Amino acid sequence: xxxxxxxxxxxxxxxxxxxxxxxxxxxxxxxxxxxxxxxxxxxxxxxxxxxxxxxxxxxxxxxxxxxxxxxxxxxxxxxxxxxxxxxxxxxxxxxxxxxxxxxxxxxxxxxxxxxxxxxxxxxxxxxxxxxxxxxxxxxxxxxxxxxxxxxxxxxxxxxxxxxxxxxxxxxxxxxxxxxxxxxxxxxxxx
Amino acid sequence: xxxxxxxxxxxxxxxxxxxxxxxxxxxxxxxxxxxxxxxxxxxxxxxxxxxxxxxxxxxxxxxxxxxxxxxxxxxxxxxxxxxxxxxxxxxxxxxxxxxxxxxxxxxxxxxxxxxxxxxxxxxxxxxxxxxxxxxxxxxxxxxxxxxxxxxxxxxxxxxxxxxxxxxxxxxxxxxxxxxxxxxxxxxxxxxxxxxxxxxxxxxxxxxxxxxxxxxxxxxxxxxxxxxxxxxxxxxxxxxxxxxxxxxxxxxxxxxxxxxxxxxxxxxxxxxxxxxxxxxxxxxxxxxxxxxxxxxxxxxxxxxxxxxxxxxxxxxxxxxxxxxxxxxxxxxxxxxxxxxxxxxxxxxxxxxxxxxxxxxxxxxxxxxxxxxxxxxxxxxxxxxxxxxxxxxxxxxxxxxxxxxxxxxxxxxxxxxxxxxxxxxxxxxxxxxxxxxxxxxxxxxxxxxxxxxxxxxxxxxxxxxxxxxxxxxxxxxxxxxxxxxxxxxxxxxxxxxxxxxxxxxxxxxxxxxxxxxxxxxxxxxxxxxxxxxxxxxxxxxxxxxxxxx
Numbered sequence: 001x002x003x004x005x006x007x008x009x010x011x012x013x014x015x016x017x018x019x020x021x022x023x024x025x026x027x028x029x030x031x032x033x034x035x036x037x038x039x040x041x042x043x044x045x046x047x048x049x050x051x052x053x054x055x056x057x058x059x060x061x062x063x064x065x066x067x068x069x070x071x072x073x074x075x076x077x078x079x080x081x082x083x084x085x086x087x088x089x090x091x092x093x094x095x096x097x098x099x100x101x102x103x104x105x106x107x108x109x110x111x112x113x114x115x116x117x118x119x120x121x122x123x124x125x126x127x128x129x130x131x132x133x134x135x136x137x138x139x140x141x142x143x144x145x146x147x148x149x150x151x152x153x154x155x156x157x158x159x160x161x162x163x164x165x166x167x168x169x170x171x172x173x174x175x176x177x178x179x180x181x182x183x184x185x186x187x188x189x190x
Numbered sequence: 191x192x193x194x195x196x197x198x199x200x201x202x203x204x205x206x207x208x209x210x211x212x213x214x215x216x217x218x219x220x221x222x223x224x225x226x227x228x229x230x231x232x233x234x235x236x237x238x239x240x241x242x243x244x245x246x247x248x249x250x251x252x253x254x255x256x257x258x259x260x261x262x263x264x265x266x267x268x269x270x271x272x273x274x275x276x277x278x279x280x281x282x283x284x285x286x287x288x289x290x291x292x293x294x295x296x297x298x299x300x301x302x303x304x305x306x307x308x309x310x311x312x313x314x315x316x317x318x319x320x321x322x323x324x325x326x327x328x329x330x331x332x333x334x335x336x337x338x339x340x341x342x343x344x345x346x347x348x349x350x351x352x353x354x355x356x357x358x359x360x361x362x363x364x365x366x367x368x369x370x371x372x373x374x375x376x377x378x379x380x381x382x383x384x385x386x387x388x389x390x391x392x393x394x395x396x397x398x399x400x401x402x403x404x405x406x407x408x409x410x411x412x413x414x415x416x417x418x419x420x421x422x423x424x425x426x427x428x429x430x431x432x433x434x435x436x437x438x439x440x441x442x443x444x445x446x447x448x449x450x451x452x453x454x455x456x457x458x459x460x461x462x463x464x465x466x467x468x469x470x471x472x473x474x475x476x477x478x479x480x481x482x483x484x485x486x487x488x489x490x491x492x493x494x495x496x497x498x499x500x501x502x503x504x505x506x507x508x509x510x511x512x513x514x515x516x517x518x519x520x521x522x523x524x525x526x527x528x529x530x531x532x533x534x535x536x537x538x539x540x541x542x543x544x545x546x547x548x549x550x551x552x553x554x555x556x557x558x559x560x561x562x563x564x565x566x567x568x569x570x571x572x573x574x575x576x577x578x579x580x581x582x583x584x585x586x587x588x589x590x591x592x593x594x595x596x597x598x599x600x601x602x603x604x605x606x607x608x609x610x611x612x613x614x615x616x617x618x619x620x621x622x623x624x625x626x627x628x629x630x631x632x633x634x635x636x637x638x639x640x641x642x643x644x645x646x647x648x649x650x651x652x653x654x655x656x657x658x659x660x661x662x663x664x665x666x667x668x669x670x671x672x673x674x675x676x677x678x679x680x681x682x683x684x685x686x687x688x689x690x691x692x693x694x695x696x697x698x699x700x701x702x703x704x705x706x707x708x709x710x711x712x713x714x715x716x717x718x719x720x721x722x723x724x725x726x727x728x729x730x731x732x733x734x735x736x737x
Binding site: 007062065072080106115119142148 | 417443517558559
């Protein structure tokens with residue numbers, strides 16, 4: 001175990017600087033198509049009001065409603081040492097009854113519709129719902145048909161959309177900050 | 191066309207077992223063998239394949255050259271497609287799934303409720319199965335005596351209306367919400383059942399395990415996939431090959447490059463085009479980086495579930511480095527959009543020297559972390575002897591990928607039927623004999639080194655020779671063929687039919703679906719708390735299995 005610790009110490013800090021990112025496109029931002037935009041401004045006050053009582057310890061729950069599996073990887077990445085989202089006050093919880101924010105991926109397939117509704121129902125208020133990925137944001141390949149609902153907003157009200165196929169971890173982080181009413185940094189991407 | 195298929199073109203060659211039954215041989219692209227038998231002889235021909243030690247790959251309904259039921263087997267370095275004409279014309283007979291989205295709702299009798307859910311009931315109740323079940327659609331069951339064919343048969347029966355005589359009656363496979371927990375088989379004083387999933391703790395894909403336990407030992411686990419079925423095969427139909435490749439990439443997002451490569455190769459083989467050598471080399475680079483990311487992800491999850499959190503962090507760092515390398519190289523963290531039918535979209539965005547430097551850094555870190563990981567007894571103690579899947583069981587169920595290689599089988603599509611760049615490279619197939627979770631982790635470590643070796647060799651070739659990146663596809667072409675690659679999860683086979691230059695029909699034989707069928711049997715002496723790391727040692731995707 002000592003060896004593991006030595007190895008970690010010798011590597012030094014690798015966590016990506018956050019919230020401020022330099023003007024050059026860093027590795028963490030590769031694949032981000034658009035920086036945080038001023039059009040988000042009107043959405044902030046209502047979200048902040050809704051999330052006002054959450055303070056800075058926010059518990060996140062995820063439900064997969066038919067994603068292609070890559071969104072799960074990118075959400076998991078947020079807890080790796082590069083992004084280390086816990087330092088910003090986000091924790092993963094295993095019960096929806098303890099959750100403040102629900103991350104939903106996928107276009108909501110028919111068998112997942114009832115579990116999604118039930119998960120949302122048992123979450124205590126105040127709560128926020130973040131749709132992660134193009135399919136969940138109703139702009140992916142799967143349209144509404146007998147197999148899928150075509151997007152999360154066909155089933156529940158979505159607070160924050162995080163588009164991308166899949167969105168990179170930084171974009172999901174921005175979505176979480178927005179949903180929690182926390183400041184989202186303005187970014188410049190070269 | 192006569193029931194005997196293209197009898198006139200049949201080539202009389204000895205060697206393939208069904209030919210003893212008078213199966214005709216049809217012309218096929220290299221690496222494929224196509225045999226046609228009359229429907230009544232289908233099951234006995236399959237039996238001969240089993241006796242010849244063939245591995246069952248998949249079973250599907252094809253429209254080319256005529257509506258037929260096709261079973262695919264891997265035998266002696268070739269993919270054998272055994273075809274039986276299903277009778278009837280395209281409108282009737284075996285369920286129609288050709289048009290875009292038209293397999294929506296073809297969910298069989300028990301799954302008919304699925305169609306009603308979308309659009310708040312606005313959608314009309316979908317037909318249970320509009321096709322007429324004529325006697326000509328009745329086949330003798332293969333799954334009754336060959337477990338590998340069971341799920342394939344049930345999928346065909348539930349989604350495409352093919353009937354199998356003698357197949358065991360089981361719970362609906364493809365519409366899992368229909369019947370919940372009324373299928374308990376373990377009874378006793380302390381026995382209880384846990385429906386684990388589809389909403390699971392942590393960030394995982396939706397799948398349900400119906401666990402029956404007395405608290406510690408696990409007498410029965412029943413895996414229920416298909417919570418995530420999006421009908422991706424039908425969504426490919428009617429699209430141009432380039433657009434359909436984008437759909438194929440999203441079937442299993444963590445193996446995008448493998449799906450795009452298998453799909454592209456199928457299109458190329460159907461149209462008799464070959465991608466230029468330089469394109470094949472770039473494909474190998476993208477696919478091997480993907481394999482590394484997937485294997486590192488599995489190892490990080492193994493460390494997490496055995497509570498070795500420092501190890502988890504180390505391998506997450508390595509995985510993120512590979513993801514960022516792919517982002518710099520292709521502009522996408524999953525390497526999407528690079529592989530297209532006919533070749534690749536472009537060169538990687540990094541210089542080849544830079545790429546070599548990145549491989550060196552990853553290899554140095556990997557070597558050190560691997561030594562520490564395998565030297566940590568608290569972790570290896572749990573993995574050794576857990577989740578044993580004996581070789582005979584893997585053979586019976588047609589398991590593939592790191593799972594099969596961990597059980598002593600040297601199955602690797604890159605080696606069995608070399609494709610693309612792998613025809614130019616020597617490949618060491620890594621296998622272990624212990625058949626437990628540790629063996630599967632060791633196979634993955636071995637493959638990480640092997641991937642780095644392939645990457646170095648390929649980049650070296652790229653450096654020395656220049657060349658074209660894309661071959662033109664003939665406009666309005668038609669044909670049908672299989673394409674295959676060794677995805678990180680195992681051998682992936684995609685059948686593609688083209689009509690007038692657009693995709694008419696696709697069937698995806700995902701490695702994950704074949705391996706999930708084995709998962710129920712992976713807990714002979716294990717306890718409930720071992721569940722998580724045995725699951726991760728399989729390293730499968732749910733999206734790929736459900737499609």
